[in-house]
Amino acid sequence: MTPLLELALGQQYPAAALYVVATPIGNIADITLRALHVLGLVDRIAAEDTRNTGQLLARYGITKPLLALHQHNERVVAARVIEHLQAGERMAYVSDAGTPGISDPGAKLVDAVRAAGLAVIPLPGASALATALSAAGDWVATFSFIGFLPPKAKQRAAALQALATQPSALVFYEAPHRIVETVAALADGLGGTRRLLIARELTKLHEALHVCTLADGPAWLAADANRQRGEFVLVVEGAPAQEVAGESEHDVLLGILLKELSVSAAAKVAAAITGGSRNALYARALALQQD
Numbered sequence: 001m002t003p004l005l006e007l008a009l010g011q012q013y014p015a016a017a018l019y020v021v022a023t024p025i026g027n028i029a030d031i032t033l034r035a036l037h038v039l040g041l042v043d044r045i046a047a048e049d050t051r052n053t054g055q056l057l058a059r060y061g062i063t064k065p066l067l068a069l070h071q072h073n074e075r076v077v078a079a080r081v082i083e084h085l086q087a088g089e090r091m092a093y094v095s096d097a098g099t100p101g102i103s104d105p106g107a108k109l110v111d112a113v114r115a116a117g118l119a120v121i122p123l124p125g126a127s128a129l130a131t132a133l134s135a136a137g138d139w140v141a142t143f144s145f146i147g148f149l150p151p152k153a154k155q156r157a158a159a160l161q162a163l164a165t166q167p168s169a170l171v172f173y174e175a176p177h178r179i180v181e182t183v184a185a186l187a188d189g190l191g192g193t194r195r196l197l198i199a200r201e202l203t204k205l206h207e208a209l210h211v212c213t214l215a216d217g218p219a220w221l222a223a224d225a226n227r228q229r230g231e232f233v234l235v236v237e238g239a240p241a242q243e244v245a246g247e248s249e250h251d252v253l254l255g256i257l258l259k260e261l262s263v264s265a266a267a268k269v270a271a272a273i274t275g276g277s278r279n280a281l282y283a284r285a286l287a288l289q290q291d
């Protein structure tokens, strides 16, 4: 054992417990001493993808019996995990990358293990969510984690409409094949004026963090095909105060437009003129018309 790993040695590692272990999100060195010690100590490891995890463990010189537990078999395999724990074993759960249970399997397993009266012990570590937020800046004081938006345009627009007046920043995950349409949908649904952090390939060779407005996001991505490659976290600034309060600095404009247009047409025109959120302007136009 390396001298550094000895730091984790003299601690408590109860038996008959499930250890939920975070693994790197790209950089092989981003794993904690305690995680390495526990992965070496447990009797077996349940993993989202046993092949991936087998390769990861090999890099750390660890070999363990592996059990596949992914989103399609989580409940069924949880019962087997519980049998192992009831026999007094220590087990770990790891997802493909980052922290289990965050847009990854693991949550149903945790529920089942706890319901069986057994201990669940989390081992903190890498997560794309916390990594992006740590480098976002002072405009992200509070946030809501949304994860992946629905892939279909209609459901995605509805989800964004429900989020349009949230005062906290919004954090999304996105894959490369949808990044362009998702950033365009964010600008459309939340307005062009809010700040956007595009965090790409965090902790990896081609890591890039770029802050711009939502309106400028699509053009920035389009300017270089490489900017659309890899894995993404998107952080969007929260709704401006007047949208949260239900008032709009654009009430006068909306009032004029509503004399000639339907609520939805007035919101669309006002959004095009002001760069504001079409959803928020729609909600405000509706309220003004009802008044």
Ligand code: SAM
Binding pocket: 025, 026, 095, 097, 098, 099, 100, 101, 102, 103, 104, 126, 127, 128, 129, 172, 173, 174, 175, 199, 200, 201, 202, 203, 204, 231, 232, 233
């Ligand atoms: N459980 C993981 C965590 O704790 O972050 C997230 C798993 S989720 C299935 C995968 C998504 O996380 C990717 O599509 C991407 O949006 C985000 N992600 C994971 N690794 C990333 C990285 N290195 N850079 C940017 N985003 C990443």
